[in-house]
Amino acid sequence: xxxxxxxxxxxxxxxxxxxxxxxxxxxxxxxxxxxxxxxxxxxxxxxxxxxxxxxxxxxxxxxxxxxxxxxxxxxxxxxxxxxxxxxxxxxxxxxxxxxxxxxxxxxxxxxxxxxxxxxxxxxxxxxxxxxxxxxxxxxxxxxxxxxxxxxxxxxxxxxxxxxxxxxxxxxxxxxxxxxxxxxxxxxxxxxxxxxxxxxxx
Numbered sequence: 001x002x003x004x005x006x007x008x009x010x011x012x013x014x015x016x017x018x019x020x021x022x023x024x025x026x027x028x029x030x031x032x033x034x035x036x037x038x039x040x041x042x043x044x045x046x047x048x049x050x051x052x053x054x055x056x057x058x059x060x061x062x063x064x065x066x067x068x069x070x071x072x073x074x075x076x077x078x079x080x081x082x083x084x085x086x087x088x089x090x091x092x093x094x095x096x097x098x099x100x101x102x103x104x105x106x107x108x109x110x111x112x113x114x115x116x117x118x119x120x121x122x123x124x125x126x127x128x129x130x131x132x133x134x135x136x137x138x139x140x141x142x143x144x145x146x147x148x149x150x151x152x153x154x155x156x157x158x159x160x161x162x163x164x165x166x167x168x169x170x171x172x173x174x175x176x177x178x179x180x181x182x183x184x185x186x187x188x189x190x191x192x193x194x195x196x197x198x199x200x201x
Contacts, residue, residue: 069084071084071086071087071176072084072086072164072176072177076166079110079111080109081108081110081118086179087179087180087201088120088141088181089141091141093141093142094141095107100143112169113168114167115165115166116167117145117146117149117150118144118145119143120163121141121143122158122182122196123139123140123142124137124138124159124184124194125137125139126193130190131189131190133185133186134186136157136194149162155191159182159196162175177200180198180200
């Protein structure tokens with residue numbers, strides 16, 4: 001059974017919390033976050049670690065017994081980032097032209113320095129009449145890494161969905177936990193532009 005060991009840096013005490021069969025990950029997360037920010041406690045458990053750095057809380061996940069594997073889960077081993085396969089409008093995203101469900105699976109490389117954002121870039125062909133987009137066809141979905149949040153290009157049909165974020169090699173957010181569906185709507189400016197809306201499936 002995995003255990004969380006909490007150590008108060010101001011007292012010689014530790015507390016062990018079983019993580020199986022008692023509390024789920026989503027319930028455990030906010031409890032640990034509050035403990036860290038209030039008391040400056042460091043903790044770790046199989047598949048997860050967190051610590052206080054420069055006045056903030058940094059989280060890092062690795063595959064382990066405590067993890068729930070879901071579409072687009074990102075895991076970091078050294079500087080190699082893996083992404084669990086999922087679908088975007090029934091299309092499997094690619095990295096370097098290789099689908100995420102390929103064997104061996106494609107990976108991304110992180111630097112471990114500063115903010116690194118993992119996103120899905122979808123490209124759609126927009127069809128308009130008199131400046132109003134009336135249909136869109138999904139062409140490709142590519143997973144990638146950036147150091148700033150990418151911006152949608154409504155005119156060229158390029159859109160981004162954040163999957164997860166890392167700060168100095170530690171995961172700070174897992175935004176997507178399911179496969180996705182998307183649709184496109186004219187933005188109302190009569191300029192052949194469309195916005196993308198994504199939903200969980």
